[in-house]
Amino acid sequence: MTVDSVLQLKCSCNQYPWGKKGSESLAARLAAKTPGWDEDDKGNRTDFKIDEEKFYSEMWMGTYPVLPSYVLSTGEDLQDVIDKNADELIGKGVMNKFGHTKLPYLPKVLSISKALPLQLHPNKELFAKIHSKDSEKFTDPNHKPEIALALTKFEAFCGFKPLDQISKLVHLEPLKQFLPAVQKPSFDDMTLKHFVNTVLKADEDTIAKVQEELKKLPKDSFGGDSYIPDLIPRLQSQYEKTDPGTIVALITMNYLVLDPGQSIYIPADGIHAYLSGDIIECMARSNNVLNVGFCPAADRDSADLFCSVLTFSPHSPDEALLKQQSYPGSASGKTNVFKPPMSEFNMLTTELGAGEKETLKPVKGPGIMIVTKGAATMKAQGKDFELKEGAVFFIGQGVETNYEAKDGLQMFTTYVE
Numbered sequence: 001m002t003v004d005s006v007l008q009l010k011c012s013c014n015q016y017p018w019g020k021k022g023s024e025s026l027a028a029r030l031a032a033k034t035p036g037w038d039e040d041d042k043g044n045r046t047d048f049k050i051d052e053e054k055f056y057s058e059m060w061m062g063t064y065p066v067l068p069s070y071v072l073s074t075g076e077d078l079q080d081v082i083d084k085n086a087d088e089l090i091g092k093g094v095m096n097k098f099g100h101t102k103l104p105y106l107p108k109v110l111s112i113s114k115a116l117p118l119q120l121h122p123n124k125e126l127f128a129k130i131h132s133k134d135s136e137k138f139t140d141p142n143h144k145p146e147i148a149l150a151l152t153k154f155e156a157f158c159g160f161k162p163l164d165q166i167s168k169l170v171h172l173e174p175l176k177q178f179l180p181a182v183q184k185p186s187f188d189d190m191t192l193k194h195f196v197n198t199v200l201k202a203d204e205d206t207i208a209k210v211q212e213e214l215k216k217l218p219k220d221s222f223g224g225d226s227y228i229p230d231l232i233p234r235l236q237s238q239y240e241k242t243d244p245g246t247i248v249a250l251i252t253m254n255y256l257v258l259d260p261g262q263s264i265y266i267p268a269d270g271i272h273a274y275l276s277g278d279i280i281e282c283m284a285r286s287n288n289v290l291n292v293g294f295c296p297a298a299d300r301d302s303a304d305l306f307c308s309v310l311t312f313s314p315h316s317p318d319e320a321l322l323k324q325q326s327y328p329g330s331a332s333g334k335t336n337v338f339k340p341p342m343s344e345f346n347m348l349t350t351e352l353g354a355g356e357k358e359t360l361k362p363v364k365g366p367g368i369m370i371v372t373k374g375a376a377t378m379k380a381q382g383k384d385f386e387l388k389e390g391a392v393f394f395i396g397q398g399v400e401t402n403y404e405a406k407d408g409l410q411m412f413t414t415y416v417e
């Protein structure tokens, strides 16, 4: 008997306060379509329905235990189905590479109405050190590169600005106090690290005062970064005026505004904070994070730990952008691929017009696919599947899929090999 390798999923959406309200949240709208699942007050699984008073942040697709996906037709946990048929669904190659039968990546749809915590995801080696001290907090021995692909206009702080640009800004009068007492002839990454660490550790009055002083400076004192004084009040309205994230993000980090279809890549240990928009995000299977800003003081991790882990890549807006490439597994050429470096997954983007067709050749590893717009018929393993907005499918290794769009189709497929 052949194993069913194409499984439609029921996914759920969580409710962090930075999410968008009710049906303004694309994550919630997509989760409501199939429908996905939710839990009632007694912990029973129910169909996902949007409550217009709640804030919906992330729809998760995959097998991470915090918010797993279930098979639509049977209600089984997707990971249980994979474990029973690991050879057929995941494949020996991927099992040997990762040493387990878990899905090695976690795609999400995020709907962001205000800044997410200023954060980084610790890499494997540093994690091993931290893990022995704090095994409650960090539950996954995994590094965590991340990509974020814009579905709507997407604002993000990602990596650091070029050093010469940061050097000019940190020498503005209100910020000089965060520089080392003895300064090197040129502003380098160690000085940048000192600056970030000192801002993160500054007392609340200092942070609030510096932000007020920055707001009063003439716009042209910020050089090419004239958005800084405009963004201060906006960030202050989202979090406390005493949040150090505002200064770190505006002074040292790249501020990017992406159009739909553009993507950024964040390496393990890379500093980032997303500000607004709807995106598809994918990361390695891990939930490790260090937060130091854009969150209540009680939720912040140690500035020293954060800075000891921090990487200085990317170091310009261009380095942060990830370009798509043509995908050799596409028969029609209407599917492109994002390949994050050092990563455990790639992401395919498929855009079809009305009546257009696509065939995706089999890959030697599992995939998760989501339809974000339009409708189509998918043929796989001799069966027909109706695709519509919000449909999420698990596609086992070695399966060819054929698509014929109705009025058009936009879908995204994450896979490993």
Ligand SMILES: [Zn+2]
Pocket (backbone or CB within 6 Å): 119, 121, 146, 272
């Ligand atoms: Zn992140």
